[in-house]
Amino acid sequence: MIGEFIDGPLWYFSITAFVIGVVWRIVAIVRAGLKPDLSIARGSAGSGAVRAIFSRFVPERTVTTRSRLQLIAGYMFHVGLLVLLFFAQPHVDFIAERITGFDWPAVPHWVFIVTAEFAFAGLILLWLHRVLNPVTRLLSDLDDHIGSILVFLVMLTGCLALAQSHESLRLLHLFLAEVFLIYFPFSKLMHAFTFVMSRGYTGATMGRKGVNA
Amino acid sequence: MSEQFEQGVAALRNQIDARISSYLSSCVHCGICAEACLFYTETQDPRYTPIHKIEPLKKLWKTENTFWGKMAKSMGLIEPLTESDFAQWEELIYDSCTLCGRCSMVCPVGNDITYMIRKIREGFSVAGYAPDGMKEATKRALNIGSPMGVTLKTLKAALAHVERDTGLSIPIDKANADYMTLFSSMEIVNFPEYIESIAKIFDTAGVSWTISSKAFEATNSGIQIGNRDAAAELVGRVVNAAETLGVKYVVSPECGHAYTAIRWEGPNLIGRAYDFEVIHILELLDKLKVEGRIKLSGKDDTPMTLHDPCQIVRRGGVVDPPRNLLNSVADHFTEMQDHGVMNWCCGGGGGVSANERAEPLRLKAFDRKKHQLEELGVNTMVTACANCRIILEEGLEHNEMDTEVVSLTELLAEHLQSGNT
Numbered sequence: 001m002i003g004e005f006i007d008g009p010l011w012y013f014s015i016t017a018f019v020i021g022v023v024w025r026i027v028a029i030v031r032a033g034l035k036p037d038l039s040i041a042r043g044s045a046g047s048g049a050v051r052a053i054f055s056r057f058v059p060e061r062t063v064t065t066r067s068r069l070q071l072i073a074g075y076m077f078h079v080g081l082l083v084l085l086f087f088a089q090p091h092v093d094f095i096a097e098r099i100t101g102f103d104w105p106a107v108p109h110w111v112f113i114v115t116a117e118f119a120f121a122g123l124i125l126l127w128l129h130r131v132l133n134p135v136t137r138l139l140s141d142l143d144d145h146i147g148s149i150l151v152f153l154v155m156l157t158g159c160l161a162l163a164q165s166h167e168s169l170r171l172l173h174l175f176l177a178e179v180f181l182i183y184f185p186f187s188k189l190m191h192a193f194t195f196v197m198s199r200g201y202t203g204a205t206m207g208r209k210g211v212n213a
Numbered sequence: 214m215s216e217q218f219e220q221g222v223a224a225l226r227n228q229i230d231a232r233i234s235s236y237l238s239s240c241v242h243c244g245i246c247a248e249a250c251l252f253y254t255e256t257q258d259p260r261y262t263p264i265h266k267i268e269p270l271k272k273l274w275k276t277e278n279t280f281w282g283k284m285a286k287s288m289g290l291i292e293p294l295t296e297s298d299f300a301q302w303e304e305l306i307y308d309s310c311t312l313c314g315r316c317s318m319v320c321p322v323g324n325d326i327t328y329m330i331r332k333i334r335e336g337f338s339v340a341g342y343a344p345d346g347m348k349e350a351t352k353r354a355l356n357i358g359s360p361m362g363v364t365l366k367t368l369k370a371a372l373a374h375v376e377r378d379t380g381l382s383i384p385i386d387k388a389n390a391d392y393m394t395l396f397s398s399m400e401i402v403n404f405p406e407y408i409e410s411i412a413k414i415f416d417t418a419g420v421s422w423t424i425s426s427k428a429f430e431a432t433n434s435g436i437q438i439g440n441r442d443a444a445a446e447l448v449g450r451v452v453n454a455a456e457t458l459g460v461k462y463v464v465s466p467e468c469g470h471a472y473t474a475i476r477w478e479g480p481n482l483i484g485r486a487y488d489f490e491v492i493h494i495l496e497l498l499d500k501l502k503v504e505g506r507i508k509l510s511g512k513d514d515t516p517m518t519l520h521d522p523c524q525i526v527r528r529g530g531v532v533d534p535p536r537n538l539l540n541s542v543a544d545h546f547t548e549m550q551d552h553g554v555m556n557w558c559c560g561g562g563g564g565v566s567a568n569e570r571a572e573p574l575r576l577k578a579f580d581r582k583k584h585q586l587e588e589l590g591v592n593t594m595v596t597a598c599a600n601c602r603i604i605l606e607e608g609l610e611h612n613e614m615d616t617e618v619v620s621l622t623e624l625l626a627e628h629l630q631s632g633n634t
């Protein structure tokens with residue numbers, strides 16, 4: 001049965017592809033190499049890196065004034081997604097059963113609903129901005145749209161599955177999540193991991209110079 | 214496909230390190246960097262979005278380093294990097310970027326876009342795609358020793374003038390002096406007052422200093438055009454001169470990119486650390502003030518503001534000294550709203566000022582500074598870079614504004630209390 005396949009082998013395949021793919025990408029980045037910096041440091045590269053990894057969550061004034069919509073929508077979507085991903089009851093159960101072996105408190109149903117609405121609104125706003133704004137339109141490629149649409153579909157089927165508690169909807173949601181996992185390492189979705197490296201590299205360089213970046 | 218183009222692509226490939234790979238992997242195409250770049254904000258032209266400027270580098274990385282890119286290339290869905298990409302992007306990476314670094318401060322995933330633009334120029338300059346003005350400046354720097362063609366004779370004439378005006382004697386090639394000072398050609402030609410100012414300050418403070426007849430030029434056109442070999446040659450001259458004289462410090466003058474060149478890129482270009490330290494003139498003046506070796510008297514009550522040279526402040530890390538110094542001589546110093554590491558560029562850095570064809574765009578980009586000044590309503594702008602100064606003065610004149618541009622070092626020299634020992 002297709003259901004058993006989605007629930008069994010495909011799940012193991014996709015999670016394996018995801019983990020190996022992500023590690024592969026990160027290793028490839030590190031292996032591109034970095035020459036040691038021979039100039040005398042004014043400040044610390046290490047604390048500069050740590051600082052930038054966190055400080056970039058708080059935007060500069062230029063961004064808060066000139067890119068406010070994106071900023072708000074971006075946070076709505078990402079915080080929402082994070083909460084849904086790790087604190088929705090079905091996810092907690094699923095992760096506890098298949099990966100961790102232990103569970104943790106999930107958010108109440110009404111919080112789930114509100115969070116989902118925020119996440120949807122954020123993602124839709126970001127995508128509309130992407131296709132309407134001349135700058136993002138110029139920058140965007142197929143990968144950007146596939147990423148957004150895939151995440152959207154995963155979220156949509158997830159909500160439907162929860163609302164209808166219908167087995168075939170649950171399987172459809174799981175199937176799309178598996179496609180998402182397989183697609184992830186090959187795509188811009190990698191930013192969820194590599195942002196730590198980018199911020200770290202930049203923060204380290206600027207930290208050596210004594211600039212808080 | 215020409216051989217020179219092939220070499221350019223090879224040079225570009227060589228630039229792809231872990232930093233660039235992580236940046237290209239992280240970019241979410243959000244376009245936020247555009248809002249930080251004066252070339253975009255003042256024109257609203259999406260092509261001036263910082264990350265878009267490195268598109269050829271991204272294309273190379275994508276078709277050679279990513280799964281979809283390699284696949285698409287082998288199926289003929291995207292064509293590899295072509296010479297026409299270089300031809301089209303030359304204007305974007307040279308005319309519409311001053312390497313000011315502002316975009317790198319706002320990217321949500323932390324990309325140092327400026328670093329990538331600096332690096333993509335390496336490939337372009339090898340392939341021969343660089344503005345004529347910058348090519349010629351680099352040639353003059355290598356052959357004559359100065360991008361503006363200033364020779365030792367010109368310097369000596371300027372120094373003789375200073376000696377006559379101040380009654381001081383200026384030490385040349387003095388072995389084992391503590392400080393060896395460099396100048397930018399622009400200071401020698403347009404602002405000899407700067408030389409006069411440091412001569413007076415050093416004399417008052419009892420600083421042991423000298424100027425090398427072998428290497429007095431601080432600017433580095435190689436860095437701006439993105440030619441590693443030229444940049445290394447120019448840095449090497451200063452390093453040789455300083456190490457031969459046995460000085461403890463080399464003083465980088467009031468010039469932005471000169472500081473980046475000698476302080477941060479230099480050791481990496483020549484492949485070793487120096488036997489001396491590099492200090493920026495503002496750091497040195499701040500140090501002399503803190504140590505009580507110079508005393509400043511009489512505060513100016515003219516309202517003043519500070520224009521931060523990008524390469525000294527945001528990209529150089531000399532953030533507090535200019536503020537400490539200015540506050541000690543100005544009673545009414547107010548900051549522009551975006552200042553310090555978030556200042557807006559004058560529009561002429563990164564070699565743009567040596568690139569004649571970029572002038573109309575540069576004057577358009579100056580609207581940002583104009584707006585900042587109008588918002589603040591202060592008519593005296595202090596700065597610490599000869600290039601910024603020229604560019605600011607041109608922009609002000611173009612806009613018929615009567616703001617005065619003042620050198621911080623010169624301002625300090627005016628407030629110097631002589632014989633304070």
Ligand code: HEM
Nearest residue numbers: 070074078126127130147148151191192195241243321322
């Ligand atoms: C499970 C993890 C994540 C997923 C699935 C994800 C997914 C996405 C998607 C689909 C978009 C595109 C939205 C659009 O513009 O259409 C996006 C944009 C973005 N993501 Fe993530 N993301 C994740 C984690 C992160 C993290 C940890 C960061 C931290 C820096 C981050 C930062 C961003 C930024 C800055 C944007 C651009 C928003 C804009 O267009 O203004 N993401 N993400």
Ligand code: SF4
Nearest residue numbers: 250310311313314316
């Ligand atoms: S470095 Fe400055 S001029 Fe260049 S793209 Fe970034 S913000 Fe624009």
Ligand code: SF4
Nearest residue numbers: 240241243244246320
């Ligand atoms: S701000 Fe950063 S992530 Fe956004 S488009 Fe520019 S480089 Fe890419």
